[in-house]
Amino acid sequence: MAGHSKWSNIKRKKGVNDAKKSKIFTKLVKEISVASRTGGAEPEFNPRLRLAIQNAKGANMPKEAILRAISKGDGNHANEYSEVTYEGYGSNGVAIMVVCMTDKITRTVANVRAIFSKYGGSLEKSGSISFLFNHKGVLSIPSSDIKNQDDFILELIDSGAEETENDGEDMHITCAVEDFGKLQKQLEKFNITPSYAGLQYMPHTFVVLSDEALQQLMKLIDALEDDDDVQKVYHNIAIQPEQEKLFLMH
Known part of the structure; x- marks a missing residue:
């Protein structure tokens, strides 16, 4: 039972229609702007901004829109959130x-x-x-990006992965919040960009x-x-x- 609902927050976002896409972009712009304002505009030195940009790319946000959102972080409005x-x-x-x-x-x-x-x-x-929830790091990567699943999973476990599940389309990875950044860096070494990455409240009941x-x-x-x-x-x-x-x- 749990297996069918655990990833529902991710799956539903991937099936979003065009009518909601602009609203999702608005939320992503807000997160990018705040991340830029609070941690600097350089993604390599700002994990929160790097994650926000990653999710924006996963949602197919145009590069120009991402750059504008980062620039907005220089404005006074971003730190009010x-x-x-x-x-x-x-x-x-x-x-x-x-x-x-x-x-x-x-x-x-x-x-x-x-x-x-x-x-x-x-x-x-x-x-x-x-x-009723566990606060966890969650990353989803396209199954097609995985060359050797067994070896790949072992590498993920060494980097802090607690659980992996491949639904045929994506591999979903969960980890402790404190290991989230380590897993992100490991995927970067593999030159893999997650289709989703973030901290989630995952139910256990x-x-x-x-x-x-x-x-x-x-x-x-x-x-x-x-x-x-x-x-x-x-x-x-x-x-x-x-x-x-x-x-x-x-």
């Missing part, structure tokens, strides 16, 4: 973590609370949901939903992801194999 994480429950006891980047926390928390309420959920106190309940819950998740201040949304829905197509349609 702060990252905050909210925790809540959706219908049927689904746990949801919402990572936001905002320049006005009062606006953001009001919007997030209103979205939870509108779709039958509730915003909870900090710490009431997070214990799951909730199974009926198709109808899943569609209702996805309305909440879609609404959260559509909010301009929301960067990432994590949940503990156990997506069954027969539900994956339904899940990716949203």
